[in-house]
Amino acid sequence: PILRENMKYFGYGYIKDAKELVPSIPICFYAFRLMVGVGSLLILFFALSLFLIYKKEIAQYRWFLISAIIMIPLAYIASESGWIVAEIGRQPWTIQDLLPVSAAISDIEAGSVATTFFIFLALFTTMLAVEISILVKQIKKGPEYE
Incomplete structure (x- = not known):
């Protein structure tokens, strides 16, 4: 009962200015597009690799094998971009509408x-x-x- 009575004082009571409620839109915008673009590229690359493996021709394409090595960091870049979208996009909340980051540190x-x-x-x-x-x-x- 005490929690329900005081629920209205949670969250927004910590916010001093409405501008604090808006996350950084450009960072989220570009990080999301980077995540989706790299993820789509990796899906296409893996589909092509499965096709070449099925045809038993993957060893004939040296450029493809070299590009496979170059693609390794892209998975990490997509993962980190997704993390940026999740973390920046939820700001200023640690728990949505209840606990802002400034109160949770x-x-x-x-x-x-x-x-x-x-x-x-x-x-x-x-x-x-x-x-x-x-x-x-x-x-x-x-x-x-x-």
Whole structure:
């Protein structure tokens, strides 16, 4: 009951100016078009690759194999563009109409965030080094034949 009684004071009570309710339209506009354009390009590329694999001719097209390698970062670009659309497009809300981002921020100090970041960086770098060493050992060992 207390939450329902005070629901009218949530969200918009934090907003001081109506201009704060409008997200950055140009960023969302271009990020969305980049996401859709790159995604469409990747769909067409994968359809062509499936066709060439089905025809058993993919190895004959060296340009296609090189372009496949060049296409790898495009998936990440499309993904990040979608993330930008989602994050910028929902501004200024963390929870729509209830909790604006300005009220949801944490009071954790920058030093604590940096310390945590470097701990994760060290941990994942160590795991990467271990993984690479395991891979190299297995590659040198070669396949096991029965």
